Amino acid sequence: MIQTVALTGATGFIGSHIVEKLLSSGFHVRALTRSPPAAGQRNGLTWVRGSLEDESALNELVYGAQVVVHCAGHVRGKNLLTFTQANVEGSLRLLNAAENSLSCKRYLFISSLAARHPELSWYAQSKVAAEQQLIENASSVSIGIFRPTAVYGPRDKELQPVFTWLLRGLLPQTGSSATQLSFLHVYDFAEAVAKWITADVHNETPYELCDGRPSGYRWSDLQEIGESIRHKPVKVLKIPLPLLKSIAMLSTQVSRLTGKEPMLTQSKIGELTHIDWSATNVMITSNIGWTPTIQLERALRDGLF
Template sequence: MSARVVSLTGATGFIGSVLRERLVARGVEVRALARSRGGTAEDGTKWIKGTLEDEHALAELTRGADAVIHCAGKVRGRDARDFDAVNVQGSKRLMEAARLGGSCERFLLISSLAARHPTLSWYAASKFEGERQVRAVAGAIPVCIFRPTAVYGPGDRELRPVFEWLLRGWLVTLGQGDSLLSFLHVDDLVSAVMQWLDAPVVQSQTFELCDGQAQGYNWASLASIASDIRNAPVRQAVMPAAVLKGIARANLVLSRFTRRAPMLTPGKVNELMHPDWTCSNALISATLGWEPRILLRQALRNHLF
């Protein structure tokens, strides 16, 4: 591994925590940003207390780092400004700190496949604009952008309930019956990051990542997989789009009183109803030699979520 010191954001989150453990296991010196932690942990991680709004913390985080991996991101928000503050401005500040630090040789932004369709939601728009801002201020630092599809695995709180109910014999379907979905296990995403770190030379590129299932999945194929695993039928219940949109609008109204950012918003409904979330690993496989190893069927069968 060419990088000796790696700066990491989002290290306490679902993807970032798995990545941090893998980096530490590989003998990399990890500097991780966190709101409530500081000092050096038993595993050697140097925690930098601060946020993406704190320029001093970002300078300390990136000082002397060979590589910067930006996993932090906001997935819940009451308006576009909530998302922009973190996914756009926070990403830009981190890139600026990495450039000013003078030692960063490569920068990786963990974005989202949603950035491919920025008009769908506040979140998608912020991920797209965050990518643009990072590239704009990178200077000579090569910027790689990973756009994974829906990531799942141990520690994930979003897809786990869906998979648990699926294996119990229930599937709530959204959108059109022939909507195409794709997934990626967190271990495969982390292995892709390791391939990026191991690459002797990197160039600024954007990669889409999924588990490699040809043509992705639709609701019928998900039900079929679960039915095979449990050796029993899976009942499908259709969630009408009007009901989902009504709940989303009510969530926004309620958030004005609770001051809590909802997950289900009208924009999120647009994402859920989008007809095609498939992608291809061709570019990243050709460039970095990465191939996913865990198909959804295997993960469900072995409860790898």
């Protein structure tokens, strides 16, 4: 039987790749969106107009679906309440719709590696709170949790500028030179989602996901990768903490004038300067058999970003 997957965040960077992977793997997808894209009609894909605040839309979204993949959420916000309303309360409303449906049995929550350290930021705090409350409130629906590290790839707007500058010879560095970073290509991430669905696992323990490089990357590793691809030097530009704080203050002030959520806040600086973002795929590989295929150097060499 062809499974139907209810998906949130389908018009975003990661969600759009999940849509493509699920459709190519033979799933039917029901995707939530505030405004269906004009060129987004495809066989096997049904758009459901609405948002995480709209309970009737959520009920329509999960209708006939066996699995929910919750990819939507806020990554920017001016205070903890902003993140809580979107990332916690929205996740619980979706769970309630899934619980009340006659078909949905599994719910995959796309969290973040940041949830490993909720003390670092409002975003991280909201993600771990959502994980905990989903597990506590689920009864007939099995909860799964993905904690991906920094995801990049085609259509990404966050890391793409960093990698572009790296290949031009300039690498901006936040935090210590000893910082351990990790990355995950969006193609591998979408594959992991499809693999989780077909594996039919029932495990509430969060799965970390990264590209598999042991101990992750230091800034010097990124510099070496850039130099190897360019065949020219890469200059590391260290951004001091006082400058980051000043940028965060300016970003917050601009957000008040524009009404848009700030790009950088004092809270977010905790994530940017944390010393250890290494990750391991041991548990997810053991449980569902997923392994990544694209490491960062290959992606940058082949233009897969």
